[in-house]
Amino acid sequence: MRGYADLDIEEIAEWPLLAQVGAMIVLVILLQGAGYWFYLMPQTEHIEQLKAQEQTLKSTALIKANQAAAIPKLQAQLAELSQRYDYLSQQLPAQKELASMLASVNEVGLKNSLTFTRIDWGQKQNQPFLYRLPLNIELTGSYHDIGDFSQAIAQLPRIIHFDDVNWQRVSQESSTLHFRVQAYTYQLTPEVRDEP
Known part of the structure; x- marks a missing residue:
């Protein structure tokens, strides 16, 4: 094997x-x-x-x-x-509405027995998507009339925002106030307004 x-x-x-x-x-x-x-x-x-x-x-x-x-x-x-x-x-005004908007603010002031010493538009300020339009307002009147004016401005169909509010008595003896406010409204920039 x-x-x-x-x-x-x-x-x-x-x-x-x-x-x-x-x-x-x-x-x-x-x-x-x-x-x-x-x-x-x-x-x-x-x-x-x-x-x-x-x-x-x-x-x-x-x-x-x-x-x-x-x-x-x-x-x-x-x-x-x-x-x-x-x-x-x-609620944002078009350019053609600015004059009538200023007239509406003036009319509201006059209805509330206020006397304007200044009311005019400031320089337009660019912001993203918007223009901010300053509205310079100076007026005199009683405390309650100024309060009614502020409330009536808030009820206008266009946005007006109060900022930098300052008031003081016209004189020590007087109850009349001098009211100065920097107000703002806004407009869409043309590019935004043209979008659908």
């Missing part, structure tokens, strides 16, 4: 049964190892990449679904903001 070291691969059919079975097991293991290494391992890596891609797509789809679900709410908010914008922009 030959030893296993003397076995020749070309005479495998003549090998003892135990050696043939051992060789077949080694061959099967080598084939399985090569199949795993060259076929299954790349397939497994590809499957893992597809799983990661699936998770990314699921996350993206969930985000898109949430965004789509929020669209009606956002549209309602946009419609409300648009209405507010329209309402506020209608």
Whole structure:
């Protein structure tokens, strides 16, 4: 009987049964190892990449679904903001309305028994999206009449904002006050006014 070291691969059919079975097991293991290494391992890596891609797509789809679900709410908010914008922009005077606005302020003062010493527009000031128009007002009258005037100005259809208010008595003995205020109104810049 030959030893296993003397076995020749070309005479495998003549090998003892135990050696043939051992060789077949080694061959099967080598084939399985090569199949795993060259076929299954790349397939497994590809499957893992597809799983990661699936998770990314699921996350993206969930985000898109949430965004789509929020669209009606956002549209309602946009419609409300648009209405507010329209309402506020209608309260801002156009250039051609400035003279009549000044006349309205003067008329309100006269109705409240006030005497104007100054009422005129200051220099237009640029701000983002707006022009700020200073309105210089100086007048004299009683405390209550000035209060009524201020309230009536707040109820005008155009926005007039009082700032830098200063008042003092005309004299120590008099109850008449000298009222000086820097008021402001605003205009949309032409680019903003032209937008739909």
